[in-house]
Amino acid sequence: MDSTYTGEYGRLKVLRSEFLGNDLIDSLEQKEADEFIKALGNTGYRKEIDELSALYKPPDLIEVVLNAHMMRMNRSAASGVPPLARNLIAAYAGRWDIENIKVILSSKKLGYSVDKTETFLLVHRNIPVGIFSGVISREDYSNMIAQKDIEGVVNSLVKYGYGTPLLKYMDEAKKGDISSMILALDTYYYSRLLGAFRFYMGNEGLLLNYIRELIDVKNIMIVVKNYAYNGEVKEFLIKGGYIAEAKLAEMASKDINSIGGYLPFKIDDAISTYKAERFSSYIETALKRELYRKYLGLFTQSGISVEQIIGFMLRGEIERDELRGIWLGKYYNVGRDRINRMRLLKYVI
Numbered sequence: 001m002d003s004t005y006t007g008e009y010g011r012l013k014v015l016r017s018e019f020l021g022n023d024l025i026d027s028l029e030q031k032e033a034d035e036f037i038k039a040l041g042n043t044g045y046r047k048e049i050d051e052l053s054a055l056y057k058p059p060d061l062i063e064v065v066l067n068a069h070m071m072r073m074n075r076s077a078a079s080g081v082p083p084l085a086r087n088l089i090a091a092y093a094g095r096w097d098i099e100n101i102k103v104i105l106s107s108k109k110l111g112y113s114v115d116k117t118e119t120f121l122l123v124h125r126n127i128p129v130g131i132f133s134g135v136i137s138r139e140d141y142s143n144m145i146a147q148k149d150i151e152g153v154v155n156s157l158v159k160y161g162y163g164t165p166l167l168k169y170m171d172e173a174k175k176g177d178i179s180s181m182i183l184a185l186d187t188y189y190y191s192r193l194l195g196a197f198r199f200y201m202g203n204e205g206l207l208l209n210y211i212r213e214l215i216d217v218k219n220i221m222i223v224v225k226n227y228a229y230n231g232e233v234k235e236f237l238i239k240g241g242y243i244a245e246a247k248l249a250e251m252a253s254k255d256i257n258s259i260g261g262y263l264p265f266k267i268d269d270a271i272s273t274y275k276a277e278r279f280s281s282y283i284e285t286a287l288k289r290e291l292y293r294k295y296l297g298l299f300t301q302s303g304i305s306v307e308q309i310i311g312f313m314l315r316g317e318i319e320r321d322e323l324r325g326i327w328l329g330k331y332y333n334v335g336r337d338r339i340n341r342m343r344l345l346k347y348v349i
Helices: 004-018 022-030 033-040 046-052 060-078 083-110 114-119 129-133 138-146 150-160 170-174 179-196 205-226 245-253 256-262 268-277 281-300 306-331 336-341
Strands: none
Touching: 004 060, 004 306, 022 033, 022 306, 033 060, 033 306, 046 060, 060 083, 060 306, 083 138, 083 150, 083 179, 083 306, 138 150, 150 170, 170 179, 179 205, 205 245, 205 256, 205 281, 205 306, 245 256, 256 268, 268 281, 281 306, 306 336
16 A cells, blocks of 8 residues: 555545535526526635636636636646556646647637637646646747637647647648647647556556546547537547447448447437437536546545546546536526536536
């Protein structure tokens, strides 16, 4: 047993009290938009609301508060990780570098201003998550945002490893299509995460299974989203999942009516709703719901281990997405039925 984990276990136990319960989240869903932030201020989010309310106003305030709170929790949770587990935790946290890069690429495509782009970056006390993962600094992000076009952003990313897989799609991006770049970033992330996995204490098999099934979910969604384009999915499929590439290719050759027989989870209701509304997030949410239901509790109960840390970070990520979805639904007047279909926590915990 690495003694570093002992202190980490106690830290997580204390931090876990800041997570919101399902009843509280249900009550937030019932609030009107102007009451949402007030109610959130009565929880552990008060710290971020106090720090950021002078700098941002709704709706941007909600975005930065949720991101900053998740960042604070993650940084605190991972501050005492044993040395041999740090590469894996850093690779997992690299998902936020990826999310920030996607925001910057999308903002260049849409012509957003620098200040509008910075609002949506994942930050903690004005420090991007890149500091946490040890790759991209605040200054680097600022330089990226200041680039005049997507090509400038990609060139600035080459030295961090992220830019190289994007260069081959530059011609598509110049024509206004960044979808291949977005998929390439996801491929890079999951490949790096799987490559960073090591057996440290010998009991990390549960985490390896989770990573491989997470890759399966991503590959399934690549196939689902491709149904609308009838393109080639093979080059975007991520290696390392449990579902064989041949099976994924066969799935891609079919249509949505046949997909249920290929999936690792039974999500017939989500598939039916997708057929009616053609909103792929229904399927993605249902897949994640089943995946998290399978693993999150096991991570939490796994005792003193890296699974505890990953499980904690995952729990915070789900809460952030849950609250963000509820808030955006209110702000944009999305129907309550759709908001409920996109929720996760109350079905997982």
